[in-house]
Amino acid sequence: MYNNGKELLAICREQNIPLWEAALLDEIDQTETTREEILEKTALALRVMQGSAGDPGEGKTMGGLIGGEYRKVKAYKDSRKTLTGETANRAMMRALACSQSNASMGRICAAPTAGSCGILPAALITGAEELDCGEEEILRGILTAAAVGKIIVQNATVAGAEGGCQAECGAAAAMAAAALTEMAGGAPEQSLHAAAIAIKNIMGLICDPIAGLVESPCSKRNASGVLNALSSADLALAGVESIIPFDEVVDAMYTVGLAMHPDFKETARGGIAATPTGKALAKTIRG
């Protein structure tokens, strides 16, 4: 059993196993299920993620604030040189697709939340293409991500209403960064460095959805969240370390979240939601 990153790394070290395996063994132990059942459930989650990351069309979402971003980014990256490159644009496009699917009442896999459901799928699918990973390696990435998410839930929060966007998209990016690092063959320590870096990059970000809906700015924060994950994983794989250990970064994120004013925690009373345009849109939507 592990309650934090330090304990998880100790298990990996003592048993000489990778992060995903430590997560899997603990899950078998905690839930009294078999390895096969867990891998089957993980594969099911992956299939749902793959479905939600595909082209969702141009239809408008429930609130009508977003829609069609996947196609725009795809057309853009396919037709010209881009600033962040093909990989980054492909990842963003997928994260945007998941957000649109979610906001259109499509099927998604919360990872860890519905509002941040684009980050992990976009990272896994795009990372697997870049790293030539098969399904088995992607499933290992998901297990790694889940272990990181579990530690964040147990020691902090992943709810925007409790900790702001840094908790939702921060946790998702940390999970995705750790997964990518694992898939690229990084050591367990490197996965947690990647996760720590990702949370630090987004620390303090508020949750301020227009009209209280999971649409804007959520969708774009999923796009930037997957870039956060990709860059944090690259840094960790290059040997860059988080100066502050993962567990302390999680604690800091939680402290910041608790100190955040309620206006900035999913109530749609602050930030982007409270701008004149944001308020006018909310009025139109609520009728």
Add this chain to the structure above:
Amino acid sequence: MKKVNSLFDIIGPIMIGPSSSHTAGAAKLARIAGAFAGGEVVSAEFHLHGSFRETFRGHGTDRALVAGILGLDPHDTRLRTSFALAEEKGLSYEFIPADLGMVHPNTVRFVLKTRTGQTTEVTGSSVGGGEVVITEVNGFEVRFSGNYNTLITRHKDVEGVVAAVAGILAENHINIATLNLSRTHKGQEASMIIETDSFLAEEALTQIRKLPAMISLMNIQPVKVGEIDV
């Protein structure tokens, strides 16, 4: 420290968006409430409290509630088109803004009528991450999550009913996870809510139904994620 029971609490739930509390939780609440109606529901009132009342349209809470009454699970892709499905099946529905008092911000009270004219009232809250708590059924205060196989009895408040039911479960190798007993007045009507670790075969249910003090029995199965057809 908060305890995470399973990695699939983190990677999941698999659900229809956009909100685990306002969409998935709403569908789950309605699915459980619908099961209580004990027959085909032809009219449903949804009394919406708090955040449910404020944002139910943008979050698809309305469609999710109707879908749940029709028996759809929170991950069913037909959630989006549940209004059309309701029309097809002859289910009429109404969303009523309400103040249900000092309850969780995401609370809904269901008033359901079946084709045979039976009325059932259920109240429940969506407490986050798609998790729900049912708090009242037909005037009985209750508290259960719908995550387990849940057995709900209505029986005469006489000696030996708890022991008899527990005995039948034991004979059928069913382990009780939680048990909650309440009654209206001494010697009148009582209710048990029993969450079990495994499913009850029809045989065990029949044995419990046959107990002389039993007025009615409901068995609500949890939503099993593994059964999703993707």
